[in-house]
Amino acid sequence: MTAPSSPTLARVLRGQLCSGCGLCAGTSDGAIAMETIAPGYARPRQNKPIDDPVEKRITASCPGATVAPWQEAPHRHPYWGPWHACLTGHATDPAVRHAGSSGGAVSMLAIHALQAGMAERVLHITADPEKPTRNIVTWSRSADEILAGAGSRYAASSPLEQIDQALSQGTSFLFIGKPCDVSALRQLATVDPRVDALVPIMLSFFCGGLPSHDGADRILHHMGLAPESVTEFRYRGNGWPGLTTAHTRDGTTATMSYAESWGNHLSKEVQFRCKICPDAVGGTADIACADAWYGGESGYPSFEELDGRSLILTRTRKGVELLKSAVNAGRLAVETLPITEIDLMQPAQARRKRLVSARLVACAITLQPRPTMDGLDVAAASRRASTREYLKNLLGTIRRIVMNRR
Numbered sequence: 001m002t003a004p005s006s007p008t009l010a011r012v013l014r015g016q017l018c019s020g021c022g023l024c025a026g027t028s029d030g031a032i033a034m035e036t037i038a039p040g041y042a043r044p045r046q047n048k049p050i051d052d053p054v055e056k057r058i059t060a061s062c063p064g065a066t067v068a069p070w071q072e073a074p075h076r077h078p079y080w081g082p083w084h085a086c087l088t089g090h091a092t093d094p095a096v097r098h099a100g101s102s103g104g105a106v107s108m109l110a111i112h113a114l115q116a117g118m119a120e121r122v123l124h125i126t127a128d129p130e131k132p133t134r135n136i137v138t139w140s141r142s143a144d145e146i147l148a149g150a151g152s153r154y155a156a157s158s159p160l161e162q163i164d165q166a167l168s169q170g171t172s173f174l175f176i177g178k179p180c181d182v183s184a185l186r187q188l189a190t191v192d193p194r195v196d197a198l199v200p201i202m203l204s205f206f207c208g209g210l211p212s213h214d215g216a217d218r219i220l221h222h223m224g225l226a227p228e229s230v231t232e233f234r235y236r237g238n239g240w241p242g243l244t245t246a247h248t249r250d251g252t253t254a255t256m257s258y259a260e261s262w263g264n265h266l267s268k269e270v271q272f273r274c275k276i277c278p279d280a281v282g283g284t285a286d287i288a289c290a291d292a293w294y295g296g297e298s299g300y301p302s303f304e305e306l307d308g309r310s311l312i313l314t315r316t317r318k319g320v321e322l323l324k325s326a327v328n329a330g331r332l333a334v335e336t337l338p339i340t341e342i343d344l345m346q347p348a349q350a351r352r353k354r355l356v357s358a359r360l361v362a363c364a365i366t367l368q369p370r371p372t373m374d375g376l377d378v379a380a381a382s383r384r385a386s387t388r389e390y391l392k393n394l395l396g397t398i399r400r401i402v403m404n405r406r
């Protein structure tokens, strides 16, 4: 039997505001567990009552309820967030650069932090060996283990699913997660002092949205493979952007271009919360990385296969120190980039940010719950939207919400 529902969880789930971060499960002493629901999203299920302190912790930290505000920094952009330095770069170790999703910057920063003694281990996600299109939480203590998790994995991930247990172990760890995961951990720090004491660095990346497992299954179907036959699956990486690659038990290997796997399959399966995401650029991380795509002839980025190049934004003093240390140690090669260049690399991120406000107004009109999202420049970004695209998105979101209720 299901226990009485936490008011915060009930509201978040009713509004389709859950990102699947796992924090509620990870801080509820077993009362809440993550499960997979159709069409393949990670969602919490409450199995036991929770007490007031747990409810308060979830209300403060759940990114479906409250999104962490951007931090103070010397510069700030309504799309690209707070920043100290805006750079492009890549890991100098060719193996890391190749394995990484873009230039291997995230993995290299984590490897450097570990080897320089800044953290004892790394909490991140990797492929589930049982179901290789899916993700599991993992602890890495070596460069090889960090590299085994490199590459973007466009499927549900709940890296905070065991966060209370991790914090109670008393050893420091670097955290890598989606922007909403980092938001949740930052907000948890406001009510749990162990976070600041034990998590010296939080790394994130730009996030175009999290697809359901149906997205990966569609790719496999298109490749002519049964999901049960797959023993290894990479969404991308091993090159930039690298191919979506599946290996099966009988030795078959099938591939698909990133443009096709993301454009034709995965992007169609993104959860609703991502469409109103006010900080998909990792604005609350110490460092956020992304693809430093080169512009294509169409005005949109080109996905031509090249040596990996990451966009790197340092967002806090700690981030500045870590980057400086990695560059001085010869681990990363970087170049300065004017912030306005990101508009050309990331047009989809820019578009979504300026339309978040229109979509939130649609939620308000249809009496749908919305997360609190102060201090994230949502209004400033919306002033860059044309009246036409604003109204189109307002009406489109109203229509979608009403259709979903039928």
Ligand SMILES: Cc1cc2nc3c(=O)[nH]c(=O)nc-3n(C[C@H](O)[C@H](O)[C@H](O)COP(=O)(O)OP(=O)(O)OC[C@H]3O[C@@H](n4cnc5c(N)ncnc54)[C@H](O)[C@@H]3O)c2cc1C
Residues within 6 Å of the ligand: 099, 100, 101, 102, 103, 104, 105, 106, 107, 108, 124, 125, 126, 135, 149, 150, 151, 152, 153, 154, 155, 156, 157, 159, 176, 177, 178, 205, 206, 207, 208, 209, 210, 211, 237, 289, 290, 291, 292, 310, 311, 346, 349
């Ligand atoms: C769902 C998703 C959407 C993305 N959308 C964009 C986008 O719109 N624009 C853009 O520029 N970049 C996007 N990226 C990020 C981009 O693909 C690269 O991850 C980023 O450029 C960092 O590359 P890297 O080579 O430095 O990282 P790597 O060295 O490859 O390290 C990647 C790290 O991210 C972690 N990770 C991978 N998948 C997940 C996941 N699902 N949840 C939590 N942690 C994960 C891994 O554990 C690994 O530690 C997205 C990534 C994901 C997972």
Ligand code: SF4
Residues within 6 Å of the ligand: 009, 012, 017, 018, 019, 020, 021, 022, 023, 024, 025, 043, 044, 058, 061, 062, 063, 064, 065, 184
């Ligand atoms: S967003 Fe995270 S904390 Fe909020 S309900 Fe979903 S899994 Fe729980």
Ligand code: SF4
Residues within 6 Å of the ligand: 019, 178, 179, 180, 181, 207, 208, 209, 210, 273, 274, 275, 277, 279, 280
């Ligand atoms: S788009 Fe936002 S809410 Fe969705 S997974 Fe990415 S960071 Fe989380």
